[in-house]
Amino acid sequence: MKMKDIPTAYDPHTVEEKWYRYWLDNGYFTPEIKPEKTPYTIVIPPPNVTGALHMGHALDNTIQDVLVRYQRMQGNPTLWLPGMDHAGIATQARVEADLAQQGISRWELGREKFLDRVWEWKEQYGGQIIGQLQRLGASCDFSRERFTMDEGCSQAVREVFVSLYERGLIYRGNYIVNWCPQCHTAISDIEVEYEDSGGYLWYVRYPLADEDGYITVATTRPETILGDTAVAVNPRDERYGHLLGKEAVLPVVGRRLPIIADYYVDPAFGTGAVKITPAHDPNDFEVGQRHGLDQISVIDLDGKMTAEAGKFRGLDRYQCRQQLVQELKAGGYLVKAEDLVHAIGHCSRCNTVIEPLLSKQWFVKMKPLAEPALEVVKGGQITFVPKRFTKIYCQWVENIRDWCISRQLWWGHRIPVWYCHDCKAEIASREDIDYCPACGSNNIYQDPDVLDTWFSSALWPFSTLGWPEQTNDLAYFYPTSVLVTGRDIIFFWVARMIFMALPFMNEVPFRDVFIHGLVLDAQGRKMSKSLGNGIDPLEVIEKYGADTLRFMLITGSVPGHDLRFQWERVEATRNFANKVWNVARLALLNLDDFDPGEIDVSTLDFILADRWIRSRLGTVRDQVVAFIEDYDLGAAARTLYEFIWDEFCDWYVELAKLRLYGDQVKERRTAQYVIWEVLECTLRLLHPFMPFITEEIWQHLPGSGESIMMAPYPEAAIRRDRVAEEEFSLIQEVVRGIRNARAEINVPPTRKARVIIQADARAVSLLTETAPYLKSLAWASEVVPGPIRGEKPAQAVSFITDGVEVYLPLADLVEMEKEIARTQKEITAMEAEIKRSERMLSNRGFLAQAPAKVVEKERQKEVAYKDKLVRLKERLSSLQGKQ
């Protein structure tokens, strides 16, 4: 297709699919292992199989894709390894919900058949998100795609579990866990979300057993009274010293409770006396351990009262609370109920109120793993970006508690432990076993529970590269270069990967951790299903294209900060894409007869504008590189935006048109060359951010290769030309001045005007040289440069800048009063500036302590201002004289 036939507005739809397929078909996403080169590796934060692409993913993966495409172009063997997470609870719940529609429960189906259904579901509906990532342009190596439940990952899980078990770092025990009565499983501490809510603090009298009187305790969960086995006070609390060793009687139940002393009790809270329920509170559990108290479980796995609750048996925990409070009141035990706002734990998955209860579960002992994991971060082997996340990580790791890893689910990695019915042996094994290695019995069974999903995620950076096998991939691509993720999973995932990598790989899992913010809605709220305020990235891609979505997300992002999604910004970015498209059209329309391969650069005749834009391009390239290396992708993208739109399109291209459309061959060649050079180079700089449009245009350019994504990244080859930048800025000043003067008196662009310029010799020669360009940029009929002392037209609008006086003799349009007023206003402004400058330069502190450069700059300003003031005054008196 000829460029001339291409529409004036960029249409992403036809382009994106075509090029993505092309990249895929050519295997560009699969790196070549080159031992002499340093690889660049990112493993994707595996999205849930049940998941669909949301804005957070779009941002997270765009960032990764920018980094990866940048590195690939730099010539580093680059691997971005994709994959998915089996997402235990989420997936199981999903399939159970489908079954429920057919009136089937998983229990009816049985474990094996249920799991078959889950796998079926996974094959059929799971993993849509991978296709959605492709729509985004993600350049993952799909030949290496992994799944946390695939063969290799499962092997890694077994190896790690058994190995930790053998080292005594995984143990099984009866402890208080966070139990979700809805999901029917234990969950880890970080899966509990605390939320402040209003409740009551009930004060209850426990009568003393062998004498008159009572001791009053306070509780927020009266139903747990049924499980009380002691009352505790602080040993230093004089109010209660005389009661120590005595007993109280539990109201309603009648059980005798010892009154014990424990430093856990805060004398200042409530009454200073605490009821102790070892089976339903983690602190009470510990108190119970210290004092050898009974553990009485009164709430069961459904959140209902157990037989131990006596007549309350079978009641829901909240019904029981109500009834018990009534009874306490009736019996005269209830002293009062105070309003109390306190944090209540909810299941992060289903939002049900968590019930702490006693349960036999598997745990990972964290302290021994945490120590090295803290050191590698403090020692700088892993760097968090932005830095402040280091502190968040460290504080959490320092206060870490053991990790409950068993889940009462079916979908997940089944715990590789078998129990012998006969000899009661407990065997952790890397392979499935069918008889007891201790006693030879085949009367054994495997632990029914599965592991926390995050257990397998924690191994992701090395399990995906083949571990526990010593593969080439593992040897070459590990450790990974950077982990890109949101701050919400620092604890869930980032920390645990570090914990697990160190003992098994003896090496950090990644060098850098780049934390980005959340994508919020236009009002600044989290996007969530319940609020219904989420915006589907695919909708944006359909309407505006993937490049637009990507660039919008990147330019709007600042490392570690949240960003708001706004359709206005999407549109503005679409406009930018269109700008790029159209400047490319302009270029291509004029490059028909141009072949960069045939150009001998030394024969070209570069003019000021050429030297200026080439110099700027070099600077921009260096800035972009510096920003990317610093993970400030937003700044990199914004730099390119401004360069392309403001400098290349609005200044350079406008200037180049004259030569492009002119009949001087050499001039035209030069302009063609520079436009081609700058455009081609800029496209490569832009490619990591906007892969599709850049490829489409690049393929149309003469002399391009196979694919822009495999083209080398621009080198810092073009030297900066300060003279050109300085001289060009004078031209810009003059052009802007003329445009402004014309606008002041409403001269339509159709009316050309003579421009008379008076300046010093150097500026005159510069402006003479560039006169044709001034004409075209500032709608001039003629540009007449001359020395300062020349004739100054009276009936004219004028302005003075950088030692240059400019007159537009538009006699019929000039109103002398307005001209005088304008000039006077400028004089006033200039006098103020001079005053400010003089004040600074007469300040001894400034002269003595400010850097010489700054002082010098200020001196130059003062001189320029004074010069300008003199000229303005001359101009004023001349105007007044002619009036």
Add this chain to the structure above:
RNA sequence: GGGCGGAUAGCUCAGCGGGAGAGCACCUGCCUUACACGCAGGGGGUCGUAGGUUCGAAACCUACUCCGCCCACCA
């Protein structure tokens, strides 16, 4: 109870020691043969409050106010 982030033009946000910036919105001209998803020009801000450091502070320090996150076993 601790910790972190934010407060800059009407809106959304950059800037983070040397004279206040962008996009959108607004006003005035323009369909100038790449682009009206555009071009040119313009208006608009005591940079949350109060102190301090400095020759110089939107930027650094301290306190405070408001918004938003995160962590924490006071029953």
